[in-house]
Amino acid sequence: MVHEISSQLLDITIIKELLLSNAKLSLSASSTDKIVACREYLEQRLKDQKTPIYGINTGFGSLCNVKISDEHLSKLQENLVMSHACGTGDRVPEEIIKLMLLLKVQSLSYGHSGVQLITVQRLIDFYNHDILPVVFEQGSLGASGDLAPLAHLSLPLLGKGSVYYKGKEVPTSEILKEFNWEPIELKAKEGLALLNGTQFMSAYGVHTLLKAYKLSYFADFFASISLEAFDGRLEPFNDLIHLVRPHNGQLKTARRIQEFVAGSELISQEKKHVQDPYSFRCVPQVHGATKDTLAFIKKTFETEINSVTDNPNIFIQEEAIISGGNFHGQPLALALDYLAIAVAELGNISERRTFQLVSGLRGLPDFLVNNPGLNSGFMIPQYTAASIVSQNKQLATPASIDSIVSSNGQEDHVSMGANAATKAKKVIDNVERILAIELLNASQALVFRSPLKSSEFIEAYLLMYRGEVPFVDEDRELHIAIKDTLLFMQNMVIESEVLFD
Numbered sequence: 001m002v003h004e005i006s007s008q009l010l011d012i013t014i015i016k017e018l019l020l021s022n023a024k025l026s027l028s029a030s031s032t033d034k035i036v037a038c039r040e041y042l043e044q045r046l047k048d049q050k051t052p053i054y055g056i057n058t059g060f061g062s063l064c065n066v067k068i069s070d071e072h073l074s075k076l077q078e079n080l081v082m083s084h085a086c087g088t089g090d091r092v093p094e095e096i097i098k099l100m101l102l103l104k105v106q107s108l109s110y111g112h113s114g115v116q117l118i119t120v121q122r123l124i125d126f127y128n129h130d131i132l133p134v135v136f137e138q139g140s141l142g143a144s145g146d147l148a149p150l151a152h153l154s155l156p157l158l159g160k161g162s163v164y165y166k167g168k169e170v171p172t173s174e175i176l177k178e179f180n181w182e183p184i185e186l187k188a189k190e191g192l193a194l195l196n197g198t199q200f201m202s203a204y205g206v207h208t209l210l211k212a213y214k215l216s217y218f219a220d221f222f223a224s225i226s227l228e229a230f231d232g233r234l235e236p237f238n239d240l241i242h243l244v245r246p247h248n249g250q251l252k253t254a255r256r257i258q259e260f261v262a263g264s265e266l267i268s269q270e271k272k273h274v275q276d277p278y279s280f281r282c283v284p285q286v287h288g289a290t291k292d293t294l295a296f297i298k299k300t301f302e303t304e305i306n307s308v309t310d311n312p313n314i315f316i317q318e319e320a321i322i323s324g325g326n327f328h329g330q331p332l333a334l335a336l337d338y339l340a341i342a343v344a345e346l347g348n349i350s351e352r353r354t355f356q357l358v359s360g361l362r363g364l365p366d367f368l369v370n371n372p373g374l375n376s377g378f379m380i381p382q383y384t385a386a387s388i389v390s391q392n393k394q395l396a397t398p399a400s401i402d403s404i405v406s407s408n409g410q411e412d413h414v415s416m417g418a419n420a421a422t423k424a425k426k427v428i429d430n431v432e433r434i435l436a437i438e439l440l441n442a443s444q445a446l447v448f449r450s451p452l453k454s455s456e457f458i459e460a461y462l463l464m465y466r467g468e469v470p471f472v473d474e475d476r477e478l479h480i481a482i483k484d485t486l487l488f489m490q491n492m493v494i495e496s497e498v499l500f501d
Helices: 012-021 029-048 070-084 094-108 117-128 147-158 172-179 190-195 199-229 239-243 248-261 283-304 330-357 379-395 417-447 456-466 478-490 496-500
Strands: 002-005 024-027 088-091 136-138 162-165 168-171 313-315 320-322
Touching (some): 012 199, 070 190, 094 117, 094 147, 094 199, 162 172, 168 172, 199 283, 199 417, 199 456, 248 456, 283 330, 330 379, 379 417, 379 478, 417 456, 417 478, 456 478
Antiparallel strands (some): 088 136, 162 168
């Protein structure tokens, strides 16, 4: 399968399918023409115009007033990439690096950046051959673009740095020899086109958003299993309640829960209690608010990944080269902070359901195990979930409200969107673990409701799950059960129309 980079807009669904299918990239004829035309226009302007043009024949940042002679323009771009490649900290996961390559190619394909065609094609070659530059998490302020991470992404174009290839980290020079490639000689403007941009923040955002949608689905599904195990009531999910407070996410959640438990013997049996705790009764309201937040974030990122975010921008028809601030990550920083907060709440309420299940209520044994006392059962997984929830509360503190002056005051307001991005990923990975603990507990609790059955859908899912994570008769190392539950969840593919409807 080949995905053609063209005027067609990228969306979350297309990216999900690209990743699942491991499709290759190619440039459309129209994108090729735009890139070539823009480069030719820039070359002509450099010949005709003697006054400085920022980032093309000047220094960068607070050095913008330093004019660079024509014979040094290529060296200027190479120096820019090397000097800015000063990232540190943990390494960016390979799946996010691949997204960075895709999104950088998409942004350059619009023909407003002045890059050479060979430069874009080499980025596509890296993507298609799974040659992934080594990039580090720390170094971007989220304004002037993701400078340090994108410098590391760009180093291999020059034959420098290192890359991941076939499961190993190797010097780029070895890859160039293997593929018989020459290093790219960057021309005027190219280094800035590569480094200015929001592809680090955007790639993290797309990656975490895709996972967030999957976790939103799991949160609804596992809440349904917990509801059944807790002998909960179905009335709080009745359409009538939600139609008089018609938030889309709330209504969608309620209907999804109804579908999950349809036909259940447990949900339809007579109840001895009048109400359930909020962690069950208010699932539509809490999970639904997260869904509505995801819809806003999806719109923000789909706008961003179809944008030109380097600087300056070149407009051939208008015969203009304009220096602005499209590299500023404020829209993404706010969205990423919102994402972290919204998904953290899925973990917060999930842990409360787990707490209720292990508390010895409604006929369930203490800590969901036979012979409690001799066995501690599921006492400590709830501790683990509570610990992770508490950490998420700290991680959900917004990064976007921060800023720090850089580049001698020229860059005096920054978004800190890169910190928001890496932080959001940690929150979402944490919520995955919290939900895994809920599934582990809810599936265990449901056994104690036998011989009554849940819905066919839930019973079929738990039958597959039990093949990987057996019922706990007596104490054993539950970290293994949590790990196996996570793997079971990660291997489950959910159709796009289910996730994004």
